[in-house]
Amino acid sequence: MVGDRQGFSADIVVLIVRLGRRLALVLSRGVEVASxxxxxxxxxxxxxxxxxxxxxxxxxxxxxxxxxxxxxxxxxxxxxxxxGRSVFTIALDLPHSRVAVGDEASGRVTVSNPTRRRVLGITVEIPIGAGLVELTLPGLRGGESVDETFEVPTNKRGVIPVGPVRTVRGDPIGLVRRELDWTDVVELFVHPRTIGIPSTSTGLIRDLEGSPTRDLSPSDISFHALREYLPGDDRRHIHWKSSARAGTYMVRQFEETRRSHIVIALSLANADFATEEEFELGVGVAASLGVRAIRDAREVSVVVSERTPEFAKRKTLAVRPLSTLTPTRLLDDLSLVAYSEAALGISDVARVTGEQVAGISVAFLVVGSTTGIGELRAAASAFPAGVETVAIVCDPETVPGLRRVADMTVLTVGYLEDLQKSLARTVAS
Missing domain, CATH: 4.10.860 (DNA Excision Repair, Uvrb; Chain A)
Structure with missing residues (x-):
């Protein structure tokens, strides 16, 4: 209420309005707590x-x-x-914040009694993903503490939220239930399972490293020709003998040396995979290739399909790059990928990747058994000329194999362990 007001009655009205608002606020908080x-x-x-x-x-x-x-x-x-209020303290700890699929993972809850008097036993609840774990802890004397461990299921890849640890006070009938959170949520990354791939097994990548291209460069190791000096050229590349004969400055020109830029493209379209098992195998294949390339200090890009938003007028032609800064960052990103009907197929992924990523020398296309040879050839043709394309078909129902289709190598793997053997065969082929 703003404006000029005079008289005792006007002040009473203002006081009543203020008290009413404050009472409404108190009542709303009370209703919220009660609910x-x-x-x-x-x-x-x-x-x-x-x-x-x-x-x-x-x-x-x-x-x-x-x-x-x-x-x-x-x-x-x-x-x-x-x-009443609880006098104890509770802490949550996960010894390992990152594990692989199927590895054992556990957590620990520590309850301490910092007072001098004894406290009664309590029951704590720990949300783990969509599940819930209840732990009954004994009473504690003053200054005592107790640790209780629990298991976290890791049968599926993903990020599992653990916590917050909470205590529940209530009556046996279940009329009231007062929950109190004691810790924050801790995330457990369940990485895809990977297999070690020796760097020497990828012979096609090794052979491409250091080979000259037709692109010219002002500084490299493969000499091409001499040309006249231009303003801005590095004077260290002046060829003095030729300059003396020509009567003008002549500088060396080089052929640009190829650097092995590896691209690993994983399709997230469920049309490219017959089962979830095939997709999980594909994620493990992409993870194994990416981790090996990062550890070998090679230039690598790992991309996955982008999804088209629901009710969009047209298909979203884009790919999502994953972090390749460290193997852990890559595995963290791969823990979150999931396939869907709205994701781009492998041919669109290859076309967008070929346009956006420069200097590709080797491209790995990871798909499932439902992707046909025609679609793989279309995907391979989307890359620039000179790019070595390797299609890895994940099919647990087929015998592992290696074949050449036009300028493309097709590897079929049934298990993750087949990847190392199949890549080793590319050296001899």
Missing amino acids: SVVTPVGWALLVLTPACLVAGYALGWVELVTVGFALVVILILAVVTAI
């Missing part, structure tokens, strides 16, 4: 109790009045059990 503590059964009893008392007195039913007062006693006892 978070009282269970549906508790709300039902809160409605039933006054109804029994009113109906009992109105109809003269002593039994109904007795039931009403009994419900009042039950509600009071339930509220008393939820009142």
Whole structure:
């Protein structure tokens, strides 16, 4: 209420409005707290109790009045059990924040009693992904602490949120339930399983390293020709003998040496994979290739399909690059990928990658058994000339093999262990 106001009545109106707003705020907070503590059964009893008392007195039913007062006693006892504060402290710890699929992963809850008096035993709840673990911890004397371990399932790749650890105070009937969070959420990365690939097994990459191209460069190791000096040229490349004969400065010109830029393209389109098992194998193949390239200090790009948003007018032609700064960063990103109907197929992924990534020397295309040879050839043709394309078909139902289709190498792997053997065969082929 803004403006000129005079008189005692105007001040009373302002005071009433302010008190009303403050009371409404207090009531809203009270309702919010009550709704978070009282269970549906508790709300039902809160409605039933006054109804029994009113109906009992109105109809003269002593039994109904007795039931009403009994419900009042039950509600009071339930509220008393939820009142109070806990004096202990709780900590959550995951010894390993990153594991591979199928590896053992555990967590530890530490409860300490920093006071001098004894505290009763408690039950703590630990949300793990979509599940819930309950741990019953014993009572503690003053200054004591206890550790309790629990297992985290790692049968699927992904990021599993663990926590927060919470305690629950409430009555045995379940009328009230007061939850108190003690820790933050801790994330456990479940990486795809990988296999070690010796750097010498990828002979086609080794052979490409250091070979000259037709592109000219002002500084490299493969000499091409001499040309006249231009402003801005590095004077260290002046060829003095030729300059003396020609009467003008002549500088060396070089052929640019090829650097092996590896591209690993993983399709996320479910049309490229027959089963989830094939897709998980494809993720493991891409992870193994990427980790090996990063550890060999090679220039590598790992890309996956981008999804087209729902209700979009046209298909989104884009790829999502994954982090290749370290093997851990790459595996973290691969822990989150999932295939879907809205993701680009391998031919579109190859076309977009060939346009956006420069200097590709070797391209690995990771697909499933439903991708045909025609689609693979279309994907390979999307890369610039001179790019060595290797298609890796993940099919657990087929015998591993190696074949050449036009200018493309096609590897078929049934298990992750087949990848090392198949890549080794490319050296001899």
